[in-house]
Amino acid sequence: xxKVEQNPLxxxxxxxxxxTIYCNYSTTSDRLYWYRQDPGKSLESxxxxxxxxxxxQEGRLMASLDTKARLSTLHITAAVHDLSATxxxxxxxxxxxxxxxxxxxxxxx
Amino acid sequence: xxxxxQSPRYKxxxxxxxxxxxxxxxxxxxxxxxxxxNLGQGPELLIRYENEEAVDDSQLPKDRxxxxxxxxxxxxxKIQPAELGDSAVYLCAxxxxxxxxxxxxxxxxxxxxVV
Numbered sequence: 256x257x258k259v260e261q262n263p264l265x266x267x268x269x270x271x272x273x274x275t276i277y278c279n280y281s282t283t284s285d286r287l288y289w290y291r292q293d294p295g296k297s298l299e300s301x302x303x304x305x306x307x308x309x310x311x312q313e314g315r316l317m318a319s320l321d322t323k324a325r326l327s328t329l330h331i332t333a334a335v336h337d338l339s340a341t342x343x344x345x346x347x348x349x350x351x352x353x354x355x356x357x358x359x360x361x362x363x364x
Numbered sequence: 365x366x367x368x369x370q371s372p373r374y375k376x377x378x379x380x381x382x383x384x385x386x387x388x389x390x391x392x393x394x395x396x397x398x399x400x401x402n403l404g405q406g407p408e409l410l411i412r413y414e415n416e417e418a419v420d421d422s423q424l425p426k427d428r429x430x431x432x433x434x435x436x437x438x439x440x441x442k443i444q445p446a447e448l449g450d451s452a453v454y455l456c457a458x459x460x461x462x463x464x465x466x467x468x469x470x471x472x473x474x475x476x477x478v479v
Contacts, residue, residue, distance in 0.1 A: 343406050
């Protein structure tokens with residue numbers, strides 16, 4: 256059974272700081288998604304990572320995928336308050352897409 | 365381009381009553397998903413369609429939940445009878461297999477409260 260674990264589940268950080276959210280998964284996969292969810296809203300696609308070593312960046316967010324380690328990271332650079340949200344990773348294995356529990360990120364002004 | 369459209373957005377029903385949710389995916393998307401999201405949790409897959417065929421319904425509680433996707437476009441998810449524990453957000457999503465990165469797009473969700 257595919258398991259997806261995010262770490263940490265809660266993160267409170269100061270504006271201007273850097274931090275990384277980790278997503279570990281338990282089975283072979285070469286497709287991983289990162290989503291953002293604001294309270295009461297739906298999921299917004301951030302990144303789709305399709306191969307080992309894939310790295311994608313959008314603004315202050317950068318995502319990477321290591322399929323050998325079964326690990327993806329979402330790195331936040333110089334955080335700003337607008338990035339406060341819950342971030343989910345989701346792994347596609349055999350067409351079954353499983354989400355992690357999410358990382359609730361709170362950025363303090 | 366319109367996104368994934370769901371209705372109703374909010375629904376409050378008494379337990380043991382039936383409820384139905386409707387989803388219109390992005391035009392041209394042949395893959396449609398229904399997810400359930402409990403408060404503070406990640407979405408959990410209920411059912412996945414490829415066109416009109418349900419290719420993965422292993423997580424759908426078939427004693428009370430049913431879904432259909434007639435003609436391979438719109439889909440409905442039904443609960444009958446609803447239980448208190450069914451209170452959650454029901455998310456519909458769609459994707460185009462073989463599309464750029466196979467991004468999965470989510471609708472706004474249908475918020476169900478069972479009282």
